[in-house]
Amino acid sequence: QVQLVESGGGLVQPGGSLRLSCAASGFTFSSYAMTWYRQAPGKERELVAVIASAGNITSYADSVKGRFTISRDNAKNTVYLQMNSLKPEDTAVYYCRAVIRFSVYWGQGTQVTVSS
Numbered sequence: 279q280v281q282l283v284e285s286g287g288g289l290v291q292p293g294g295s296l297r298l299s300c301a302a303s304g305f306t307f308s309s310y311a312m313t314w315y316r317q318a319p320g321k322e323r324e325l326v327a328v329i330a331s332a333g334n335i336t337s338y339a340d341s342v343k344g345r346f347t348i349s350r351d352n353a354k355n356t357v358y359l360q361m362n363s364l365k366p367e368d369t370a371v372y373y374c375r376a377v378i379r380f381s382v383y384w385g386q387g388t389q390v391t392v393s394s
Contacts (some may be wrong), residue, residue: 280304280383282374287388290364294392296388299360300374300385308352314359316370326372327359342368364392
């Protein structure tokens with residue numbers, strides 16, 4: 279079965295960095311685009327970044343452009359989100375998502391808190 283397991287969240291000061299990982303299993307990882315979303319308290323889940331199956335095309339929400347970088351290692355079945363220059367408004371639960379043959383799969387999420 280499809281599994282997505284995020285890790286790497288935590289508490290960081292404003293201006294700091296974190297690297298999130300999402301380990302995938304149960305499907306041919308290298309064949310599918312992968313997406314990071316986030317959901318802040320009281321807000322709707324929003325798209326953060328997406329990466330094509332080969333890793334050659336990426337796209338970002340305007341709010342994170344220039345600060346976050348999405349990447350993937352198809353040999354390790356893992357997608358990453360490098361987050362730099364973090365702001366308090368980046369505080370949220372971060373999820374990875376895969377859409378496989380019209381079914382949507384989510385990980386359990388990892389909490390990122392940006393606070394001094």
